[in-house]
Amino acid sequence: MRAVVLDADGLPQLADLPEPTAPGALVRVRACGLCGSDVEKLGRAAAGTVLGHEVAGELESGERIAVMHRVPCGNCPRCLAGHESTCDEFRELQIAPGGFAERLRATHCVPLPETLGEHEGVWVEPLACILRAAESVPRGCVLVVGCGAIGQWWVQVLRRRGDEVVAVDPRAERLATACRLGADSDLGQVGAAVATAAAGINDALRRLDPGGTLLVFSAPAEDVPTSLDVIYRQELHVVGSRSATPAFFRAAIELLPALVLPEATILPLERFVEGVDLYRSGAALKIVFTP
Numbered sequence: 001m002r003a004v005v006l007d008a009d010g011l012p013q014l015a016d017l018p019e020p021t022a023p024g025a026l027v028r029v030r031a032c033g034l035c036g037s038d039v040e041k042l043g044r045a046a047a048g049t050v051l052g053h054e055v056a057g058e059l060e061s062g063e064r065i066a067v068m069h070r071v072p073c074g075n076c077p078r079c080l081a082g083h084e085s086t087c088d089e090f091r092e093l094q095i096a097p098g099g100f101a102e103r104l105r106a107t108h109c110v111p112l113p114e115t116l117g118e119h120e121g122v123w124v125e126p127l128a129c130i131l132r133a134a135e136s137v138p139r140g141c142v143l144v145v146g147c148g149a150i151g152q153w154w155v156q157v158l159r160r161r162g163d164e165v166v167a168v169d170p171r172a173e174r175l176a177t178a179c180r181l182g183a184d185s186d187l188g189q190v191g192a193a194v195a196t197a198a199a200g201i202n203d204a205l206r207r208l209d210p211g212g213t214l215l216v217f218s219a220p221a222e223d224v225p226t227s228l229d230v231i232y233r234q235e236l237h238v239v240g241s242r243s244a245t246p247a248f249f250r251a252a253i254e255l256l257p258a259l260v261l262p263e264a265t266i267l268p269l270e271r272f273v274e275g276v277d278l279y280r281s282g283a284a285l286k287i288v289f290t291p
Contacts, residue, residue, distance in 0.1 A: 001016070001017055001018075001019060001020075001101060001102040001103050002014060002015070002016060002017075002101070002102050002269060002291065003015060003016075003017045003050050003097060003098070003100060003101035003102065003269075004050065004051070004052075004100040004101070004269055004272045004289075005017065005048060005049070005050055006041075006042070006045050006046070006047060006048065006049040006050075006051070007047060008047045009043065010041070010042060010043040010044050010045050010046075010047070010049075011042065011043060012042065012051075012100075012272050012273060012276070014269060014270060014272070017050075017097065017101065019103065020096050020097060020101075020103060020104055020105040021105070022096035022105040023105065023107055024094070024095070024096075024105040024106045024107035024108075025059055025060075025105065025106055025107075025109055026059070026060055026103060026104075026105060027055070027057040027058065027059060027065065027067060027095075027103060027104050027105070027106050027109065028057055028058045028059075028060075028102070028103055029055060029056075029057045029099060029101060029102060029103060029104060029291055030056045030057055030058055030064075030118060030119065030121070030290065030291075031055075031056045031118070031119040031121070031122050031266070031288050031289065031290050032052040032053075032054055032055050032056070032099030032100055032122060032288070032289050032290075033052075033054030033122035033123070033125075033126070033264075033286065033287070033288050033289075034052075034054075034275060034276070034279055034286075034287040034288070034289065035053065035054055035126070036150075036218060036219075036279075037219070038051040038052060038053075039276060039279060039280065040219055042276065049098070050097035050098030050099075050100055050101055051098050051099070051100055052098045052099025052100035052101070052289070053067075053069035053070075053095065053098070053099055053125060054099065054122045054123075054124075054125045054126060055067045055069075055095070055099040055104070055106075055121070055122065055125075056112070056118070056119055056120065056121025056122045056124075057104075057106075057109075057121070059109065063111060064111070064112040064114070064116075064121065065109040065110060065111055065112055065121070066109070066110045066112055066121045066122075066124040066125065066249065066253070067094075067095055067099075067104075067106040067108065067109055067110070068094060068106075068108040068109075068110065068125075068244075068246060068249055069093060069094055069095045069099075069106075069125075070085075070090050070091070070092070070093065070094060070243060071089070071090065071094055071107075071108050071245075071246065072084035072085070072087040072089060072090045072245055073087055073088075073089040073090075074245075076088070076089075084243075084245050085241075085242045085243040090243070094106060094107045094108050095107075100269060100272065100289055101269075101291070102291040108246070110124070110246075110249050110250065110253065112124070112253065113253070113257075115257060116256065116257070119264070119266060119288055119290070120256065120261065122264075122288055123252075123256060123261065124249060124252045124253055124256065125244065125249070125252075126149075126150060126153065127153055127157075127252035127255065127256060127259075128244035128245075128248040128249045128251065128252040129241070129242070129243055129244045129248070130150070130153050130154060130157055130217075131157065131244070131248045131251050131252055131255070132241060132243075132244045132245060132248045133194075133215060133217055133241030134154075134157055134158070134161070136213075136215055136239045136241055137158070137192050137194060137213065137215050138191060138192045138213050139161065139162065139163055140163060140164070140190075140191040140192065141163070141164040141165075141166065141190045141191050141192070142158050142163050142164070142165055142166070142190060142191070142192045142193065142194060143165075143166045143167070143168065143190040143192070143193040143194070143204055143207055143208075144158070144165060144166070144167045144168075144178070144183065144193075144194050144196065145168055145169075145193060145194065145195045145196060145197055145200030145201070145203065145204045146168075146169055146195070146196035146197030146200055146218075147167050147168075147169035147171070147174040147175050147177060147178040147183075148169075148174060148196065148197070148262075148282075148285060148286075149262035149264075149285050149286040150196045150217070150218075151167065151169065151174070151178060151196045151197075152174075152177060152178060152181060152260075152262045153259070153262070154194050154196060154217075155167060155178050155181045155182060155183045156181055156182070156259050156260065157255075157259075158194075159181070159182040159183075160258075164184070165182060165183040165184065166183060166184050166185070166186055166187070166188070166190055167179065167183035167184070167185060168185070168187065168200065168203070169197075171282060174285075181260060187207070188207075189207055189208070189209050190207055190208060190209065190212065191208070191209050191212050191213070192208070192212055192213045192214075192215070193205075193207065193208055193212070193213070193214050193215070194215045194217055195214060195215065195216050195217060195218060196217050196218055197218060198218050198219065198220045201214070201216065201220060202227060205227065205230050205231065205236065206230060208234065208236055209234075210234045210235055210236075211234070211235050211236070211237070212234070212236055212237070213236070213237040213238075213239065214236060214237070214238045214239070215239055215240070215241060216238065216239070216240045216241075217240075217241060262285050262286050263285045263286065264285070264286040264287070264288045265278060265284040265285070265286065265287050265288070266288045266289075266290060267287065267288070267289055267290070268289065268290055268291070269289050269290070269291055271289075272289060275287040275289060
């Protein structure tokens with residue numbers, strides 16, 4: 001089967017791999033979304049790695065499913081404290097080889113309703129991550145930093161629960177979309193902020209009311225220093241949230257039909273490098289690859 005495999009330098013190339021034989025159900029991949037965490041691993045991950053975890057697929061029975069690539073045990077002290085993504089069991093990948101392939105094996109699959117479009121299952125995993133993270137964001141006036149695909153999801157999720165949402169993005173067209181979805185572009189002070197873009201963390205900190213909360217929802221860039229002085233003087237709360245759990249996958253599938261889907265650029269695996277370039281440049285809002 002064909003797959004996008006990382007070479008000795010951690011760079012992607014299309015290659016032929018044997019059929020997956022790992023435990024789990026055989027899944028025919030219909031589509032796989034490109035996540036920012038996938039892009040972060042390029043040039044870093046081990047040779048032979050197949051990335052991709054936002055998978056919409058089909059079982060041998062024909063049933064349409066999304067896959068959960070990491071699953072917590074649910075019983076350890078970390079899980080019981082609500083930090084499932086730090087669970088030891090969560091570190092183990094539950095798919096092989098990865099979503100940027102024609103087929104994979106998965107131990108945990110979630111049925112998709114027939115009402116979803118062929119490629120729309122790729123949105124389940126990122127939406128599940130947002131729904132879990134939203135529980136760490138106090139209600140009220142919330143600043144969303146970054147209005148890409150994830151930022152647009154955040155605007156909709158927060159508005160649906162009754163929050164006032166303020167959005168910022170250097171790209172006027174993305175900010176305009178966020179405003180159409182219910183956000184305001186006023187730059188006043190806020191009680192909470194969600195940083196979906198690493199470069200906006202310091203900006204978000206400066207706009208928080210004393211005692212406010214910053215949710216870090218993307219990996220901070222190494223060259224973007226975060227000032228601890230404002231955290232100290234304003235008595236701010238900084239929390240992080242990463243990935244999702246089975247309950248939030250189910251919640252995401254229920255909510256997905258009610259949301260406006262961000263625009264996706266769909267490309268074949270052969271154009272993987274082109275898709276990454278489009279993502280990095282901001283020329284495309286969301287990249288989805290099909291085998």
